[in-house]
Amino acid sequence: MKIKYFHLCGFLLVFLFTSCTVYRELPIEVLKPGKLMLPTDSRISLIYRNFKYSNDTTANYFRKDFVPVFDSENAKLDIDSIIAAKSLETLYEIFEDHQVASSIDVHKYNYLPSMKGEHLAPLNPDIIRNLARSNQADYIVSLETLSYLYSTYSRETVSQACDVVLAGIWAIYNGKTGSIITHLPQVDTLYWDHFDDMGKRIQVPPRLEALKMAVEEYVHTFGNEFITDWITTQRVIIIPPVEEFRQAAVHAYSHEWDEAEKYWQRYADERFGRLAFSARFNSAVKYEMSDDLNAALDWLDQAEETAKRYKNRNDLELLKWYSIILQERLTDMEKLIKLEESQK
Incomplete structure (x- = not known):
């Protein structure tokens, strides 16, 4: 994951120099199951x-x-x-x-x-x-x-x-x-x-x-x-030069995700163009933070629809990076659920 993250940093720098949109890192703790995890009651x-x-x-x-x-x-x-x-x-x-x-x-x-x-x-x-x-x-x-x-x-x-x-x-x-x-x-x-x-x-x-x-x-x-242990990793939220997105970021950094989402939902409609991409992408992060990975993937799919329409290479690369992470987390969560059920 570190390799992907540093690769991400490279094109984030491109963003910073080519637009007023800001891409902020956000720390997140996730429960990572062992690759060879065995039932703990064995x-x-x-x-x-x-x-x-x-x-x-x-x-x-x-x-x-x-x-x-x-x-x-x-x-x-x-x-x-x-x-x-x-x-x-x-x-x-x-x-x-x-x-x-x-x-x-x-x-x-x-x-x-x-x-x-x-x-x-x-x-x-x-x-x-x-x-x-x-x-x-x-x-x-x-x-x-x-x-x-x-x-x-x-x-x-x-x-x-x-x-x-x-x-x-x-x-x-x-x-x-x-x-x-x-x-x-x-x-x-x-x-x-x-x-x-x-x-x-x-x-x-x-x-x-x-x-x-x-x-x-x-x-x-x-x-x-x-x-199986908790690890600290990074996520990204997108802050276009719009006041509501700045306010949403303040709430996100305070872990007030429901409040942040209220601002993003105002711009999630397709008619807002690339702002819709930012709103949808950020909503995916919000639902991952709530451990609702299926909802996070749904929002990421919607963000992808917008990104493909505008054919922005950087947006598509960001989506690819985050999609891989969410799929890995979904697999990890399924492993943890399966292990928990086997021990009942």
Whole structure:
């Protein structure tokens, strides 16, 4: 959404320099459901699949100035186990803190035997059902595989001093049927620069410490996909050089939307030309603020009729931007309603 917003700012500047109409940003808080939202009354088990691809040899090596180096300092440590345990521990904490489920259990990182192969297929449904049966889990969230590579760079011609690349696959299984619901590949990179904001050289973390820090960020990225939370974003209201629109804007910024709409309705008729577009567009924002998204889309459709008649490219682009946002919000609201109904 940020990309669309900054793109919007670009053509708003064009508006400001080519007309007396003002386009004002308005903050709005919206409830954003997690992309992987599960019923909050469900029971979840977390597990590490313990799978490695046959060509994955990064456990005992790192790179120094692009050259592979054997990690003799940590040769006696089972880095895979440390990283797997840290991943499950971090995900458990995220789920607990945000009450993602009513019950969350964690299987030991080595609960499943280590496996290697060329291809990663879903776990056998019998295995999933047995895992779920042990603690009556509705869902199994599995870290199927995770590879990592720590690199350091002594030359300042390279922008970062060191980085950690993490590449893995997550999966969510239905505990009752044993079938896979979805799988999610994830690749993240955590960087450390040569210098901080004050120009002071940064102390590069050693390999194991850097891996632990990186895996926390990695798991947080995945865990956030389950979290429903309020986010602050921006909307736009249009203020043509007409006194009633200025007064309506004052009411809108005071969240007096019904009062603001009274002014906009005076100009919503098609006979007012482009003023009708502004009035209809602003009315769409008003109804979104009231969580009546269907009414908001109706007003946006009416605004589009006016914009097409006058063939104003900027108006049409603004409509396209806002239409995408409203459709996303409608989808989000339907997800929240569906989840609420499933928990009754």
